[in-house]
Amino acid sequence: MKTYDVIVIGGGPGGYAAAVRSSKWGLNTILIEKDALGGTCVNWGCVPTKAMLKYAGNMFIQSRLKTYDFLYQNVPNDYGLIQRKSFEIAARQSQRVKNLVSNSNITLREGEAALLSANEVEIRPSGEKISGEYIVLAPGTVARKIPGVVYDDDTIITVREAFNFANAPSSVVVIGSGATGLEFTTLWKRFGGTVTVLEALPRILPHEDEDISREAKEHLQHSGIRVLTGVKVESVVKHPEGVAVTYSDAAGKETLVVEKVLASIGIVPNVANLGLERAGVAATPRGIEINDKMQTNVPNIYAVGDVTAKLALGAVAVVQGNIAADAIAGKKTEKFEYDNVPHCVYSEVEVASAGLTEKKARELGYQVRTSLQPLRAGGSTSTLDEDGGFIKLVVDARSERLLGAHLIGHKAIELIGGPAALIASGNTVPQSEEVLLAF
Numbered sequence: 001m002k003t004y005d006v007i008v009i010g011g012g013p014g015g016y017a018a019a020v021r022s023s024k025w026g027l028n029t030i031l032i033e034k035d036a037l038g039g040t041c042v043n044w045g046c047v048p049t050k051a052m053l054k055y056a057g058n059m060f061i062q063s064r065l066k067t068y069d070f071l072y073q074n075v076p077n078d079y080g081l082i083q084r085k086s087f088e089i090a091a092r093q094s095q096r097v098k099n100l101v102s103n104s105n106i107t108l109r110e111g112e113a114a115l116l117s118a119n120e121v122e123i124r125p126s127g128e129k130i131s132g133e134y135i136v137l138a139p140g141t142v143a144r145k146i147p148g149v150v151y152d153d154d155t156i157i158t159v160r161e162a163f164n165f166a167n168a169p170s171s172v173v174v175i176g177s178g179a180t181g182l183e184f185t186t187l188w189k190r191f192g193g194t195v196t197v198l199e200a201l202p203r204i205l206p207h208e209d210e211d212i213s214r215e216a217k218e219h220l221q222h223s224g225i226r227v228l229t230g231v232k233v234e235s236v237v238k239h240p241e242g243v244a245v246t247y248s249d250a251a252g253k254e255t256l257v258v259e260k261v262l263a264s265i266g267i268v269p270n271v272a273n274l275g276l277e278r279a280g281v282a283a284t285p286r287g288i289e290i291n292d293k294m295q296t297n298v299p300n301i302y303a304v305g306d307v308t309a310k311l312a313l314g315a316v317a318v319v320q321g322n323i324a325a326d327a328i329a330g331k332k333t334e335k336f337e338y339d340n341v342p343h344c345v346y347s348e349v350e351v352a353s354a355g356l357t358e359k360k361a362r363e364l365g366y367q368v369r370t371s372l373q374p375l376r377a378g379g380s381t382s383t384l385d386e387d388g389g390f391i392k393l394v395v396d397a398r399s400e401r402l403l404g405a406h407l408i409g410h411k412a413i414e415l416i417g418g419p420a421a422l423i424a425s426g427n428t429v430p431q432s433e434e435v436l437l438a439f
């Protein structure tokens, strides 16, 4: 049986980062991927969605220029074209990851890995067995499904199948109003679809600050997207004209018949066939439990990325992968502050935030002070013909420390980097006022 210093299972951002860093520290490393290198982020997530949304955004801007009688070149309203383009971009990015891995002196195996014990792994279907001093688990997640609903991968789908159509659906119900649900909502709306968003909780973007949720809902509705909150989905079934979705809310029960239904209601750890029990690795239904070094309850087994249920973002997976490799190599590691990570939503209206929401800051016992300024008050955004949007700051009134920044509106995603850095470095409001934004 071949022996390695480090076996990494899963070639998404968490796994390939852990493998590259381990190899950099001189550890004999093998990376096993069952599908495409780059994982969800590169192949079915961050990269293809943003490629499609960028194109749809350009189409939108062109249509606005037309209303000002500017000369404009017509961007073709061709969904199939942008779908193919986004796949090309994803494939190119996946190849870049493959080049990085092969240039980093890492052994790469295609196949599905399963733990046989705390040190042994089997690769399927070849049946090859290998052993490792350390193992890093980075298998990612799969979409959470609505119990009792029969998915057909065409009309009733999860996010994974949402890239499959060559034409934008003419009518859709999106169940779930997190970042991913709202990104597809935006894409399909911009291609002329009628989109209804059904959210079980009282507000959309439930992880964001409450003021952001309120403004985002108003903006989406203003742009013609129907948004219903506090809704219980009763059934989703095939119908001669598409799919029938029955939901109930305070107003009673209603059935919508649409071409497609996307259920974007979260993720669950992709561990069904991983053999965690054979190695004794502890996990909850949310994910594999880890400490600050990304170590599981089994000392030589680490877990990184979405499977750890910390913060499901590509960049977070990379940092976790690096920390795991550093810890395995015996290097000093820092505690990673998940709260400080900036995150964004590429929806009809851009949302970006970093640090604590007002509610979370209060729960943690801070004496909270907030300020809310329209985005157009800033130099850069005032040059745009855009009225909506604001920046909300959450501050600890005792120390004047900046705890959170929440932006909604045009260029919010571009702007969040500055406040995120100030929050992560523990700056106070007076210190932050000395940092100017160039435009």
Ligand SMILES: Cc1cc2nc3c(=O)[nH]c(=O)nc-3n(C[C@H](O)[C@H](O)[C@H](O)COP(=O)(O)OP(=O)(O)OC[C@H]3O[C@@H](n4cnc5c(N)ncnc54)[C@H](O)[C@@H]3O)c2cc1C
Pocket: 009, 010, 011, 012, 013, 014, 015, 032, 033, 034, 035, 036, 037, 038, 039, 040, 041, 042, 044, 045, 046, 047, 049, 050, 111, 112, 113, 114, 138, 139, 140, 141, 159, 180, 270, 273, 274, 304, 305, 306, 307, 311, 312, 313, 314, 315, 316, 317
């Ligand atoms: C539509 C969508 C849009 C997104 N947009 C963004 C964004 O804009 N920004 C952002 O930061 N994040 C975004 N994300 C989240 C991001 O994709 C994930 O956080 C990131 O991919 C997690 O990386 P990971 O390495 O944990 O897992 P994954 O990327 O899921 O990779 C896991 C890999 O492991 C492989 N694997 C699983 N089990 C095995 C096994 N037993 N043997 C071998 N291989 C195995 C899988 O095939 C997969 O390639 C988005 C996600 C989605 C779905």
